[in-house]
Amino acid sequence: MKGRYEDENLNWIPLLILAVFLLPFVLKGVTFSYKYYLYILNMAGIYIILTVGLDLLSGFTGLMSLGHAAFLAIGAYTSAILVDQVGLPFELSLIITPVIVGLFGLVIGFPALRIKGIYLGLTTMGFGFIVKRLIIAFREWTGGSAGLHVSSASIFGYPIKNDWDNYFMIYTFAILAIIMTRRIIKSKLGRAFMAIRDSEQAAQASGINLAKYKLISFFISGMFAGFAGVLFAHTSHFISTDHFDITLSIFFIVMVLIGGIGSIYGAVLGTLFVVLMENMFIPLFEDALSQYVNLNAGDFQAFIFGLIMLIFIIFQPLGLYGMWLKMRIYWKIFPFNPRKRFT
């Protein structure tokens, strides 16, 4: 029988994982401001966990969600309440919280059985607004819109205090999340998701229970977002409703789109690209440019993002991962490339 990953070259994966864990040491050696870079990478790591889950939902099942910032918020607040107010250990919250958020995913999944496309996007967006209001309404537990300070995490007695510790915790979970989603899409579940995405009628005709699989997709995607929420709360130490607004949900979609929708590695690449772009490259570029022109920082950033999105959608609809695949195939069959295929 053919193995699950037989058509892929997996030799580079252990090397990559090793590189991920060596990166902080390299950064520390190279720059004195390594803590700043670690913090940005940590944020990217948390978002990666969320976007691979979002990719399962949007990229593989074809269901659009503009409510993932709300799932992240529920995860963050649930864990903050469970750990700091109920007194559960962090390890337990890591298991319970994603399940709770997954259940919220189920709830929002019900309308998805009937509505599609942009309407589903709007429904999930509405869900985001509801969650924000609920957080403010339950101010006894959530601190209302004044926000909530959250304690540090500790895993099996080992306290996770600073960005250095956070990095190893977050990336361990991020790698696990990537492996899990890869397993899912290669399984019966993943095939069912893709069948639904490609044609609901055809999927139904092949005996796939649409309702069941759509709900499962929402549940799993919610779980990933919830997991990211737990890490978010306990590594940023302060959460408020201002953190989780609609633009964040849009950013998540942008990350998946730029990376290449419907490919787990694409979601990872896209997230890294957007977070690093936003926090490192655009400011650098801006600083360089502002010596010559008088700029208003905020507007400029939105402009660049809009431009990148346009360029990607017009010229690279398959995203960064698609670009990489094309390049790989190009070199593989070099010099026998059919001319038209790669232009």
Added chain:
Amino acid sequence: MKQIVSIIIMSAFIWTGCENKATSPGVTDTEILVGNIQDLSGPIKELGLLLPAGTNMYLDYINAQGGVHGRQIKMIVEDHGYNPQKAVVAAKKLVEKDQVFCLFNVVGTSPAEAIRPILEESGVPLIAPATNSSSMSDMSKQAARYIFHTDAGYDLQARVLIDYIMENNKDAVIGFAYQDDDYGANALQGCAVAEANHGITVQKESFQRGATDFMGQTMNFMKGGCTDVIIGGIVREPVTIMKTAQKIGFEPKFYGLMPTVDPRVGLLAGEVGEGFIAPYHAYHPDSDEAGPKLYQELCDKNNVPAKMRGIYHYYGFAGAHVLVEGLRRAGKNPTRERLIKGLETLKNWESGVFPPITYNRNDHAGAESLYLLQLQEGKQVGITDWRN
């Protein structure tokens, strides 16, 4: 033996020499670097340009006089778009990458709250966070030691207004429209204290941030027979409530919390805004005190356009006084710890812009008195002395 002794003595000298010169990140022989985080792309981005412009005007003035202890003060401004997460990134960048000496004027309550863990971890002081919320000077909170608040809290503002109303009319029925968030919550605390002091019950009506329709709240105030209505909004809320009241023939006296001091309230409200009263925690930029005079002088000298001048531009200018005084008191070889210690020696310090400011180990609250401004023929006129 002699050699060893001399080496020990030499190294002791070198060590003590280093000790004396040991300065914090962000300080060189010629420059002190200060970080500022503003909203340049979010809901209050118009302030994001005005506040640093006002601050820079004062810093340029100080720098032109030779700076503080021979060092020029340079300020780097970052953007947070009113998103606490971005505020944390910006603070990390300023502290870890740009290596600023201290932070100044981080705008907004939730962004300022979000960076508490960074202040705690790095020991970087935050001077004059640009928010009225008195949670900034709550000494029981995390990193409270590093935060020096200048503004009078919303709670104090609400209390001063209610006290004023009750003084002038013992039978006043007071209504209070508050924003359903941290801003409103902080004001409600002061409201509760005033209620207990005067033995009254204030009729409270909430609205959501960004609301545009206030018919329900205004009707309720009318039904409750309110003679005086306090509006805890910014610009749109007081204007809309006053106009709505006019439409339905409801004519109480109107008051607002400090964010409504914005001159646009008078401009937009027109004649219904006449008599509108709001508290303020610094000398008005048009007044004759030393600070405002300097402000007007510098504005004229730098050709600051008329539309930029006003409360917010002045707010950045005023806060910078505390920063500069702190740096002065930190001494010739400033460290972050010396800056904190220096600021904590302020006792009834007259800045010319704020009422006397006192900081010490247990009190980082800054201005703790207010006076009331009334709109008279479209101009803001002071009608009381300092109150608290």
